[in-house]
Amino acid sequence: MAETTRAVGHDELATLKLLALDGAIEGERKASCSTIADRLGASNQTASRRLQGLEEADMIDRDIVGDGQLLRITESGEQALQREYADYRRIFERSVGVTLTGIVTSGMGEGRHYITLPGYMKQFIEKLSYEPFAGTLNVDLVDESVRKRARLSAFEPITIEGWEDEERTYGPAYCYPASIVAGDSEYEPAHVIAPERTHHDEDQIEVIAPEKLRDVLDIDDGDEVSIHVAEQ
Amino acid sequence: MAETTRAVGHDELATLKLLALDGAIEGERKASCSTIADRLGASNQTASRRLQGLEEADMIDRDIVGDGQLLRITESGEQALQREYADYRRIFERSVGVTLTGIVTSGMGEGRHYITLPGYMKQFIEKLSYEPFAGTLNVDLVDESVRKRARLSAFEPITIEGWEDEERTYGPAYCYPASIVAGDSEYEPAHVIAPERTHHDEDQIEVIAPEKLRDVLDIDDGDEVSIHVAEQ
DNA sequence: ATTACTAAGCACCGAGTAA
DNA sequence: TTTACTCGGTGCTTAGTAA
Structure with missing residues (x-):
């Protein structure tokens, strides 16, 4: 450290x-x-x-x-x-959670690759108390939420440690407990996952959960979802 | 002072x-x-x-x-x-104005009485640059706005000085520049006027403007209006 | 004009003590 | 237990000076 x-x-x-x-x-x-x-x-x-x-x-x-x-x-x-x-x-204010809104989109499959690596997966199971579905939900944030996203940095994240193997190093990541709302359905538990070193004005966000969110929430590319990151 | x-x-x-x-x-x-x-x-x-x-x-x-x-x-x-x-x-945030929402209601005609007193009226003309219509628009704030109302205290008000005649003293008041929205219409200039000593959790607000707002905005008791108090 | 060092003064901090 | 006083010590502030 x-x-x-x-x-x-x-x-x-x-x-x-x-x-x-x-x-x-x-x-x-x-x-x-x-x-x-x-x-x-x-x-x-x-x-x-x-x-x-x-x-x-x-x-x-x-x-x-x-x-x-x-x-x-x-x-x-x-x-x-x-x-x-x-x-x-x-x-x-009554509540200090952050609600981010965006459009479901297809990532480039990178998320799936990374989270299934044993070095990360072991920590997810231990620290999030569930085994994430092998893939991330990518959400394109609307403009207003791109700015609100920075508020996450005020919260205490669950830290996933970085690690390395013979070939390369894998950086740390932060997880923020969240619930996902699509239409009338709400799903919990889920986590926003973000690499430790994030760019400013990041306009996309990735979510992991124990189940495949596209199925349990019946959502697809182009659908709007809300991601509520709870206080603390 | x-x-x-x-x-x-x-x-x-x-x-x-x-x-x-x-x-x-x-x-x-x-x-x-x-x-x-x-x-x-x-x-x-x-x-x-x-x-x-x-x-x-x-x-x-x-x-x-x-x-x-x-x-x-x-x-x-x-x-x-x-x-x-x-x-x-x-x-x-992009803007630091406060938008208060409420329902038009009939006051007890007190506002009309006070603002037409020469001791106040003279200051309105001088400090607000208009002669207010002889009456106030009373608005019952919705719950959320009752709380937001306290944010006004962070703004720099236009201060209307108190004064006294032979019979009694008249307290100071604060004016906050505002615009009033009802449906698709917006009216400016207007001012939220509040006595210097206000109770906590005040759920009503009074607005003055050069014209009769009920006429120019075509509003009546029970209609919803938004009062946007501008930054600075 | 800047920024920043040094040194003197003073205000603040915390231990001890009283009520 | 409290709160708050007194009193040394320290660290921060400012004036003066250098670069």
């Missing part, structure tokens, strides 16, 4: 939130310590240290360019903000 | 969030410094100080009862949390 990243304090998190409000999640943003200091109500030395701290904690990437710096929030920075967001949603 | 309350630091805000997660917005919650200290990852002296600070800042009410304390988040405490929540919504 890699060295766990240095934790950030609440002051640093507030600085990170400020950068996020400027759009530093979507891409690089130019800023200077003094402008940040003004908005924080602190000295620019403090702003400088906050940014250094966030960089040390791997929450931002920085390029110092003479008349300021180019800042970008990293994936773990976004996750920290998503966790905060989830807290506030839990405070002010 | 009353003495503006002492500002809270980010550490204190995090403590307030913790209490909110325990449900201290809805009602009184029992807690002790040591349990809070554990969850904060700090000493109970620090927890004690945080609670003192939050009380000083008028964000919580406390009753110390020997084997702990009874804590309740005040309205300004909830507002501070709503402002944070609004920040995170702005980061992760």
Whole structure:
């Protein structure tokens, strides 16, 4: 396991939130310590240290360019903000689950190949308490859900460890408990499965379950399904 | 104007969030410094100080009862949390406006009386840039919107000052710019108007506009309307 | 103009203690 | 048990300075 990243304090998190409000999640943003200091109500030395701290904690990437710096929030920075967001949603909303919507589609059969590998399958049985059907349900997320998908990073996933054989290494994956709704039918248990290293703005999602979801839910390519990932 | 309350630091805000997660917005919650200290990852002296600070800042009410304390988040405490929540919504959602839904209803004609008083009317014309129709549209909010209504407190309102004549005093009110949707019609400009001191869980809302909304939107008692309060 | 180092001051933290 | 005070020690903040 890699060295766990240095934790950030609440002051640093507030600085990170400020950068996020400027759009530093979507891409690089130019800023200077003094402008940040003004908005924080602190000295620019403090702003400088906050940014250094966030960089040390791997929450931002920085390029110092003479008349300021180019800042970008990293994936773990976004996750920290998503966790905060989830807290506030839990405070002010009834439920904090995430419901993702999309269209059933045919993947390239990769999912089937990977999940049936013994190195993964053994962990599924142990950690998910069922033996998954040998295939994944691929779902093309609608635009709104592509964005909502990032909320998953605020949840505590079930971690499937990576492993390796003589030929190559197989990366870790995260599983999120979910229920799948299609029309009037709902199926549980199921899990959203995602590789540890996921691209930003991923527009597809894969689901595993003990049975063949296409059969038990009577769905096929082009049908709409909802994937409800439960709180905790 | 009353003495503006002492500002809270980010550490204190995090403590307030913790209490909110325990449900201290809805009602009184029992807690002790040591349990809070554990969850904060700090000493109970620090927890004690945080609670003192939050009380000083008028964000919580406390009753110390020997084997702990009874804590309740005040309205300004909830507002501070709503402002944070609004920040995170702005980061992760496309829009941070609030859309409230409800049913048109007949008020008791109080609104009409108050808004036509010269002490208020003069300010409306000056601050809203229109002369309101002499009456308010009363809307009974649906349950979900009763809760969402609290989000308004995160927005910057247009403040209508209170005043007094020989007989009595008239309290201040807040106006929030809004557009009103009924069926396929949308009307703008309009403002949600709320007295400064509002009860928790208020289930009705009043709207003013330059024209008689019942006429221009062709609505009557029992019709559903949406009130979109814009960002900023 | 930047960022960031160093050093002085001060505010915060937590142990001990009292009520 | 509690909460909250006092009091050292420490670490954070800011001013000044360098690059």
